[in-house]
Amino acid sequence: NAGVTQTPKFQVLKTGQSMTLQCAQDMNHEYMSWYRQDPGMGLRLIHYSVGAGITDQGEVPNGYNVSRSTTEDFPLRLLSAAPSQTSVYFCASSTRRYGEAFFGQGTRLTVV
């Protein structure tokens, strides 16, 4: 089983560029989330989805968009990259709201 797959693993962007971080899971999980991890701040929720076609904002949604057209995929779009978005991004999925979350390996993004 692949579990949760994130691509790319590393990315460098220039300020103002846009890009999409990909996330796919093969476990038929309803719930999917995007977090960013910054030193000393733990993981902060960006956006989440409780099923195909349903998304909502988390703690730090500004500058990011998401969509959920299928159960498997949950891409995260950076609209106009800023240095403050330099971070490690993690995608996670779970079977239910309070269930165990399975995490991808992360995408390390640097905005210069």
Add this chain to the structure above:
Amino acid sequence: AQSVTQLDSQVPVFEEAPVELRCNYSSSVSVYLFWYVQYPNQGLQLLLKYLSGSTLVESINGFEAEFNKSQTSFHLRKPSVHISDTAEYFCAVSGSNNLFFGTGTRLTVIP
């Protein structure tokens, strides 16, 4: 609203010594509690969880945590650590729609 406080950002400990990583939470509703471990350059993996029932929960690699409702704590313990336990550990509490994470504790096991 839910929140999690991990009181120690770094914990160095000698190999085979005991360790306790502290976690306190706040919540106005019933909670589910989790500990995740992150090895270098990897994603987070579930270490153990408390959903209901016995307040003492154990993992397969010797860690245990005790849910203490009166003290709103969920501290992680291991009686004898190994070099391979060096990692960052995150405590998390369930929210209305997702998990809330603490800021993490970096455990370093010294040979």
